[in-house]
Amino acid sequence: MQGSCHCQDVKFELLGEVKKVVNCHCNLCRKMNGASFSTYAVSLANDFKLLSGQLKSITLTDRATKFVCSQCCSPIYNQNQRFNGLNMLYLGALDQTEALPAEVNLYTSTKLTWLDSLNEMPSLEQGVP
Ligand SMILES: [Zn+2]
Ligand SMILES: [Zn+2]
Numbered sequence: 001m002q003g004s005c006h007c008q009d010v011k012f013e014l015l016g017e018v019k020k021v022v023n024c025h026c027n028l029c030r031k032m033n034g035a036s037f038s039t040y041a042v043s044l045a046n047d048f049k050l051l052s053g054q055l056k057s058i059t060l061t062d063r064a065t066k067f068v069c070s071q072c073c074s075p076i077y078n079q080n081q082r083f084n085g086l087n088m089l090y091l092g093a094l095d096q097t098e099a100l101p102a103e104v105n106l107y108t109s110t111k112l113t114w115l116d117s118l119n120e121m122p123s124l125e126q127g128v129p
Helices: 027-033 113-117
Strands: 002-004 011-013 020-024 037-044 048-052 054-058 064-067 074-082 086-090 104-106
Touching: 027 037
Parallel strands: 020 104
Antiparallel strands: 002 011, 011 048, 020 037, 037 086, 054 064, 064 074, 074 086
């Protein structure tokens, strides 16, 4: 499976299987990604092969690090010492996102309540008309 950043400078390959696809609703992910929740494809760190470009590491806490494209800052993966040897690959960094549906919600104690009504709100196929 292949992946890339927004500017296409970073390209990578995932050599093994995705272990689990998770939606994380924790406050750290919400803040560091500026998103209502974050979806990760959990995989072995050893299975990540950088093909081109450069990653920049950002220290989030004493245990958590975020790796982004050094050019466009697209997030590629996170690592946490609590889950040693694993990469939390950003689902959007992978090129086949539809093939990897989320399987579980984590940290639902801090999940935004309006997420439960996503399917009921007005929805436009192509964004703002
Ligand atoms: Zn980039
Ligand atoms: Zn999180």
